[in-house]
Amino acid sequence: MTAALSRRSFLKAGALGAAGLAMPDFVARTASSLEALAATPPPEFTSFLDVYRKQWTWDKTVRGTHMINCWYQAHCAFDVYVRDGLVFREEQAAEYQQLRPELPDMNPRGCQKGCCFSHRMYEPTRLKYPIRRVGERGSGQWERVTWEEALDDIADSFLDVVTEEGTDRVIWDLGPDINIGAANAAQARFAQLTHSICLDSNSSNGDGHRGAFETFGNIYMERGIEDYFYSDVILVWGANPVYTSIPNAHFFTEARYNGTDVVVISPDYSASAIKADLWVPVKPGTDAALALTIAHLIVEGDHVDKAFVSEQTDLPLLVRQDTGAFLTEADLDGGDEESFVMVDAAGGFHIAERKTLDLDGVEPDLDATLDVTLDDGTQVAVRTVYSLLKERLATYTPEAASEMCGTAPGLIRRLADMVINARALSNVAGSSMNKYFHGNLTERAMILIWVLLGQMGKPGSGYSAFGFLANDGWEDYVSGLRIPERMAFGTELGLDLLWDLAKGESSEIFFKKMATTNFTDPGSTLPVWSSSALFWHVHGGIVDLAEDAKKWIPGLKQPVREAINSALHKNWIPLQPAPDREPRILFHYCANPIRSVRGSQKLLEVLWPKLVKTVVIDFRMTTTAQHADYVLPAAAWYETTDHKWVTPLVPYNHVTNKAVEPLGESQNDFWIITMLAKHIQKRAQERGITSIDSHLGKEIVLDNLYEDMTMDGAYSEHDVDKAAGAILEYSSNLSHVSWEEQKEKGFARYSQIGLSPLSIGNAGELKEDEPFIPLTYHTKDKQPYPTQTRRIQFYLDHPVYLEYDEYLPRFKAPPQMGGDYPLTMTGGHTRWSVHGVWQDSRHMQRLNRGQPYMVISAEDAAERGISDGDWMRCFNDVGEFTVRSKVSPAARPGATIMWHAWENYHFPGRKGPRDVSPSPLNPVELAGDHPHLKFGMLEGQPGTFDRDTRIEIERLSDEEAARL
Amino acid sequence: MKRQPGSDLPETRQAALERSVIYRGFADAFRRPDGGCDVLDETLIPPPPPNARKAFVDAFDEAISKSACSLHEAAHSTRDQMDLFEELVRWYDHFGLRRTDTAELPDHISVQLEFMHFLTHQEYLHGDEPEAAETLRSAQREFLSRHLMPLAQSIEEKCRDDLGRYSALADQLPAYLALELERRGTD
Numbered sequence A: 001m002t003a004a005l006s007r008r009s010f011l012k013a014g015a016l017g018a019a020g021l022a023m024p025d026f027v028a029r030t031a032s033s034l035e036a037l038a039a040t041p042p043p044e045f046t047s048f049l050d051v052y053r054k055q056w057t058w059d060k061t062v063r064g065t066h067m068i069n070c071w072y073q074a075h076c077a078f079d080v081y082v083r084d085g086l087v088f089r090e091e092q093a094a095e096y097q098q099l100r101p102e103l104p105d106m107n108p109r110g111c112q113k114g115c116c117f118s119h120r121m122y123e124p125t126r127l128k129y130p131i132r133r134v135g136e137r138g139s140g141q142w143e144r145v146t147w148e149e150a151l152d153d154i155a156d157s158f159l160d161v162v163t164e165e166g167t168d169r170v171i172w173d174l175g176p177d178i179n180i181g182a183a184n185a186a187q188a189r190f191a192q193l194t195h196s197i198c199l200d201s202n203s204s205n206g207d208g209h210r211g212a213f214e215t216f217g218n219i220y221m222e223r224g225i226e227d228y229f230y231s232d233v234i235l236v237w238g239a240n241p242v243y244t245s246i247p248n249a250h251f252f253t254e255a256r257y258n259g260t261d262v263v264v265i266s267p268d269y270s271a272s273a274i275k276a277d278l279w280v281p282v283k284p285g286t287d288a289a290l291a292l293t294i295a296h297l298i299v300e301g302d303h304v305d306k307a308f309v310s311e312q313t314d315l316p317l318l319v320r321q322d323t324g325a326f327l328t329e330a331d332l333d334g335g336d337e338e339s340f341v342m343v344d345a346a347g348g349f350h351i352a353e354r355k356t357l358d359l360d361g362v363e364p365d366l367d368a369t370l371d372v373t374l375d376d377g378t379q380v381a382v383r384t385v386y387s388l389l390k391e392r393l394a395t396y397t398p399e400a401a402s403e404m405c406g407t408a409p410g411l412i413r414r415l416a417d418m419v420i421n422a423r424a425l426s427n428v429a430g431s432s433m434n435k436y437f438h439g440n441l442t443e444r445a446m447i448l449i450w451v452l453l454g455q456m457g458k459p460g461s462g463y464s465a466f467g468f469l470a471n472d473g474w475e476d477y478v479s480g481l482r483i484p485e486r487m488a489f490g491t492e493l494g495l496d497l498l499w500d501l502a503k504g505e506s507s508e509i510f511f512k513k514m515a516t517t518n519f520t521d522p523g524s525t526l527p528v529w530s531s532s533a534l535f536w537h538v539h540g541g542i543v544d545l546a547e548d549a550k551k552w553i554p555g556l557k558q559p560v561r562e563a564i565n566s567a568l569h570k571n572w573i574p575l576q577p578a579p580d581r582e583p584r585i586l587f588h589y590c591a592n593p594i595r596s597v598r599g600s601q602k603l604l605e606v607l608w609p610k611l612v613k614t615v616v617i618d619f620r621m622t623t624t625a626q627h628a629d630y631v632l633p634a635a636a637w638y639e640t641t642d643h644k645w646v647t648p649l650v651p652y653n654h655v656t657n658k659a660v661e662p663l664g665e666s667q668n669d670f671w672i673i674t675m676l677a678k679h680i681q682k683r684a685q686e687r688g689i690t691s692i693d694s695h696l697g698k699e700i701v702l703d704n705l706y707e708d709m710t711m712d713g714a715y716s717e718h719d720v721d722k723a724a725g726a727i728l729e730y731s732s733n734l735s736h737v738s739w740e741e742q743k744e745k746g747f748a749r750y751s752q753i754g755l756s757p758l759s760i761g762n763a764g765e766l767k768e769d770e771p772f773i774p775l776t777y778h779t780k781d782k783q784p785y786p787t788q789t790r791r792i793q794f795y796l797d798h799p800v801y802l803e804y805d806e807y808l809p810r811f812k813a814p815p816q817m818g819g820d821y822p823l824t825m826t827g828g829h830t831r832w833s834v835h836g837v838w839q840d841s842r843h844m845q846r847l848n849r850g851q852p853y854m855v856i857s858a859e860d861a862a863e864r865g866i867s868d869g870d871w872m873r874c875f876n877d878v879g880e881f882t883v884r885s886k887v888s889p890a891a892r893p894g895a896t897i898m899w900h901a902w903e904n905y906h907f908p909g910r911k912g913p914r915d916v917s918p919s920p921l922n923p924v925e926l927a928g929d930h931p932h933l934k935f936g937m938l939e940g941q942p943g944t945f946d947r948d949t950r951i952e953i954e955r956l957s958d959e960e961a962a963r964l
Numbered sequence B: 001m002k003r004q005p006g007s008d009l010p011e012t013r014q015a016a017l018e019r020s021v022i023y024r025g026f027a028d029a030f031r032r033p034d035g036g037c038d039v040l041d042e043t044l045i046p047p048p049p050p051n052a053r054k055a056f057v058d059a060f061d062e063a064i065s066k067s068a069c070s071l072h073e074a075a076h077s078t079r080d081q082m083d084l085f086e087e088l089v090r091w092y093d094h095f096g097l098r099r100t101d102t103a104e105l106p107d108h109i110s111v112q113l114e115f116m117h118f119l120t121h122q123e124y125l126h127g128d129e130p131e132a133a134e135t136l137r138s139a140q141r142e143f144l145s146r147h148l149m150p151l152a153q154s155i156e157e158k159c160r161d162d163l164g165r166y167s168a169l170a171d172q173l174p175a176y177l178a179l180e181l182e183r184r185g186t187d
């Protein structure tokens, strides 16, 4: 400041010409206008304390929740307190019903992230206006633009791409936070009308529960949370609910007051293990050995529930020893190829019914081993699946297993005793196992325990896998058609579906099959889906990282690239766009692949140069946003009205109400996507573009897109509330409570599981006053499972499973992903964030170390001269990153933990754990041309894996650390 | 010293009017890349550069640019963000104001400057009423000391100095506020 400055130095000549009040940020509260207010004398004021004298009041409170995928803990109703257009705080709305007097209730629900979301949404990281890249991608050079500019430019690129190269060049990268509500319906309707491709992120998230899928033909099975109170043994296996199910965790601790034993099986002495009755430590990725040993002890001790397995599973079915395939009716007498055979103790053959599990008095011989004469006269040896399984299990003695999984034989026996003697055995599901390369085998082995014991479909018992419960009106809204009309629109697959109905297939099988049409059927009236894992591998170059996979994975029969190409060539797996059709536009919606995809630097190297546009819709600057061309600011969850899916654990549809206007120029997702359609229509009309054929041959009308999108104006960009209500009105499982009532209360209990392909697999009756128990339509009502054999299926006679000796569950040693290094890099969801959203929240940062760290054992630290808080280089053959250490006695020697979801920019050099995780696809998961091993919604796709990653760590010198 | 319109007003009212306009100018300038040009003297605050929409982001939007300096008081203060919001909303409320639905957050420097624009405009209108004028001056003094000045000083300290107009804004605002406080101290 210079001494010569005076007030008038700041004023431009003539500036006083416009000397009136100009206050865009304020209105007068106590007068008719700002001018009138200014004209009234000011209130008394002697010090700032005067502003605190008036009692604080709220303008309103509304019910809200957080439209994030907090998954097994989702969701919680909050009262959201508003003053002056700002959300100041939220408070748990503790109004959930108590189902029964003897059961704990849910009140109050919430986690510490949700409880500070009002704070989070106003932190400096919040995006407030659209921005456009002006430098190189990722260079951090941005300019502010108007919505008009952004949407026109994106619309022009969209039109260029779809007219010149095809609609499948436009990809919607959908992250885990899609809500199956109005926002996501707008996106899906847009994709459906334009035949752009939607990526199913469940596969690349590693949440696919492949083992459950292989066994049940279905991953959707989860109980009501109160049901744990009826369990007497709960196995927390592959989960850490004290971190990741904060609102639900009290049910496990309360169950202990009821006499329940809680057992945690995990490599680390986790936060959940601390609260357990028994902790069973196990080497990472070796849980299958433990599970198979328990299964062995069940069989050896004659504890198998023979009636249950005879009726519900493939264990009594006969398998040909010459081919390894199931013996079929066609083999015996030229009958049905899809009908499988069992034999009774008297040698009588019986066809396993496909329409019911009811054995109608047949008592199959589970141990049968015999020769049969086939229709063509040849004799072949056949054995039951059970006899094969018994033989396989025999090798898993506690002593042998201990060598594999590191758990002491005595402890294995103790655990097996608890499990075998449990009246009601349950598990707490998570998705850790899916993130191991052989996680499918592990999950199949775990399921075996519950099934052998008949611990399914009863209060407090049963295996839980993937939790999901959604409305079933969403598809109707997206397609603009009700279910019968959608079926009538089918092409060949549609006819196939009608044929299934005529054959009397169960509604579960029918609706699941309908969902698979989204991946392949040009006539589908829903969006075209593609597996994200496959997409990133093929189009994103992730497969390049698997060049050395044969070195890492014992027994890998062919390079991963070849396995993928071969599966694509044989049409075992669908991929859109096809491998030779390069993607051009990526919309990242609720997605952050540069942070989340294992090996994501490859995407920048291989995929990004092919892209004409990459657009991120978000309310914060994610790692992916930093590499985008446009970032469109989205409304936060208290700034829009909508509803979101949950899980059967908490079977209440949850609603968020628009408490305040979106901050700055941000807009809700529904508005953004509908406006994109509007701009495409406008630019199409201006450019004289009318319609084109999609890559699947459907006519895509571009100059009327907005009218189609809004159903001729019925749901304009301003109608997110109305659209959300319509979806519920179309729903069979949520229309019993009016939308207005649901908004008022913030939640409503589902009336039934419903028909959505994302829920129907739960297959049970949802009652008003009972905790939900999944799969009872099978266990009680004897409805068939959606598998090849229509039974719970442990034997897979697919050639790839035979080739890899995975036709039955078994243990395979974890591969050494990334090279032969001594430490395993495990991980898990953190306590302090849901995905990346709260990672740099100030409140959450104060509750942890506020920056990424790797948990290492005291032994590993000492061996390497590493102290707590030291900077370390973590490396393997694939890459390296730098992170601080957290030395903890809770970590298992040889295993490290990187908690989930730090952004790349939180690490020095912007490299993190993703950069050492090559995550090759597992060839068995590419199997196709099979009755149930095929792509479905969120299931049946190949997974990606990071938990087998092997690394070495070394301490950075003080000089190196100082240079970071 | 430049001659300004309205100079037939008594000195204190004339001064209040000018100060009110300057606050408005600064509020606009911190709100939009090209704001405040009709008010602020170009020798102190250069006109927007051709790449103003980029430079403004580089300078002031910490959600986007790592080297940007936040314009929000919460980012410069150890106080809890919501406590700070509450106090600011109370200030605005006390003087009869309510935030519009589309406003910046209450701790944004533009909002605080706009509040000062209002208080000084009111002082201009009530300059002949000693009690009212004193109330307004005391409120301004306290608001400047508790909020706007520390924020402006912190922005000056943290803002990059290679951003032309925007570096100048960050430099000149505390200079102006210092004059204001100096004057308020002697009022």
Ligand code: SF4
Residues within 6 Å of the ligand: A065, A066, A068, A070, A073, A074, A075, A076, A109, A110, A111, A112, A113, A114, A115, A247, A834
């Ligand atoms: S983030 Fe999820 S678990 Fe946490 S309070 Fe919100 S809805 Fe509940």
